[in-house]
Amino acid sequence: MSLRQYEYALAVAEEGSVTAAAELLHVAQPSVSQQIRSLERELGVSLFTRTPTGLVPTVVGRAFLREAAVAVSASRRARATARAGADELVGELVVAAQMGLGTRQLPGALGALRRRFPRLEVTVFEEPNPAELERLGRRGVLDLVLVASPCDEATADAHHLGDEEFVVVLGTGHRLLAADRIELRELDGEPWVRFDRDSALDRVLRDVLRDNELAPTTVARVSQTATAVRWAAHGLGVTLVPASAVPHGHDHLARPVFPVVSQPVVAALRHGAGPAETALLELLRQEVWHKSAFFSPVP
Incomplete structure (x- = not known):
């Protein structure tokens, strides 16, 4: 088994089809199909079942994919940590924000982070539903997330940035x-x-x-x-x-x-956060988290 096979399986689960997964990964469809079949043969189980709405993970598949997501994330973070130096940081950072939080602060902090570490790849998305953010956090796919509610202490460390x-x-x-x-x-x-x-x-x-x-x-x-x-x-x-x-x-x-x-603004970092997450947290602490910095009502 390889991490690449894990990534293919995770993409199929996310997209619901081999074709869509191949497009997401920018690879040929036969390559994805072949890697999934090879992975299932090696495991001796079926990871997916076909339904009218597309491919969905089997019960065994869901259990496998949870661990596969952790393994892929751990590998990415290990590469980033190994390559981190005093003046260089590479790898991938996945950041999420509850919709409406950090709309002005997060871009400034991320811009400063990219200028400091130009080889760092950053993926950012906004999610309106806190339950979905919690689910992604439990899967270990988020490095840092901005939320308003207390985070699950079993999966993340909370840092209050302001209100x-x-x-x-x-x-x-x-x-x-x-x-x-x-x-x-x-x-x-x-x-x-x-x-x-x-x-x-x-x-x-x-x-x-x-x-x-x-x-x-x-x-x-x-x-x-x-x-x-x-x-x-x-x-x-x-x-x-x-x-x-x-x-x-x-x-x-x-x-x-x-x-x-x-409402409070909390930065939730996964346990064992690496240098990229730590650097972004410090930049976020330097941002202003109060409305008076953004507008002054006209009498």
Whole structure:
């Protein structure tokens, strides 16, 4: 068995087909099929079963793939650690962020990291569902993740970076733009641009609406904070987002709220984090995690 075979099997499981896995890996389809058959022969088990919706792992396959993911991640990290020097760091770093967190801070930290270590490959993605981030963390495929909730101490080390205050974004010409801070009860009766129901951001908004006895009219649901802000700016409805998630050019439409709505920003690092994760953590600590750094409401 080889790590390459593990990577092929993981790609098939992720994509649900050999063809899609081959495209993902940039290799020929027969090569993937051959490696999977060879792996199954060596193991003496079937890793996948064909269904109307594609290839899915068998019970044995799922157990194998969990260990294969750990092995692939460990190999990648071992290579990065072995090649790390005082002025050089190579390998791959996989970073994830709960949607809405670190929207302005993470790019700055990653840019500084890449300038310091230009040979380091960094993959970053944003995920709205905290449960999915937790699942990926348990699989060992994430090196560092930004979350708002406490992380699983069995799989990661938590580092509190700061707190993120939420702001309400209003449409151009909205009656409440004259205020420096908006009382939440003043938003009663406003239509809302909300987020996917299983997202952490919509969970925050749902709690805010309930705690302040607001009866919302949901006019739209979106999957990106930038989309919510832009739609609110056009007057479709108001929205509530982390302050740093307000795109440039829309700061004048954002206002802090009272009672204050905020959440912690936690960097969760896998146990035994390598030099790349440690370097990124230190750069993130240097970023500003407070809304006042991003906009000043216009009276």
